[in-house]
Amino acid sequence: SQQGEEDPQALSIQEGENATMNCSYKTSINNLQWYRQNSGRGLVHLILIRSNEREKHSGRLRVTLDTSKKSSSLLITASRAADTASYFCATRGGSSNTGKLIFGQGTTLQVKP
């Protein structure tokens, strides 16, 4: 079964607006990562937040992590048409370092020019 569930499944906004996507997971994690997938392409890593971190920034991206609620959010500020893509959260669990990531089902973001 999949670890992460993302909300909303789809989001449509105007260019310049902020976009927020949420991810919930079920078991304890070592870190949580966010990936972007443009249509017909492979996934690209965006940002990683470790279980002992609460917030992380990278350019226009802001990620928060609440381990007590087993949830994370990805905020994209001042969105651009080029941000149109699907966004996935992925979790690496526990202490075993096996390279396994469990992905959520994704949020499809459309940014209208």
Next chain:
Amino acid sequence: NAGVTQTPKFQVLKTGQSMTLQCAQDMNHEYMSWYRQDPGMGLRLIHYSVGAGITDQGEVPNGYNVSRSTTEDFPLRLLSAAPSQTSVYFCASSTPGTGNEQFFGPGTRLTVL
């Protein structure tokens, strides 16, 4: 660096046929994984490997075999294709100690008739 490469990009099979999806990486990554992506399902882990000669099952391993004879290559074999294996297949690699940020190939779109 070419990164992670996958061949072929597209493939159509008939039920019962066999084939091998190729994956190679030139980043000297120890970890490699195979995922399948179905509409609305996100990515599901099929098999993964933590190094040459070491493989393990993921979430949906049935119908697929893997081997890892070199660090660079991680082929995925379908022994007897079924329509339920129609999907987009992604190979990914990562290195330990980086939180398992994964680098993805461009994918193989497989249709089984």
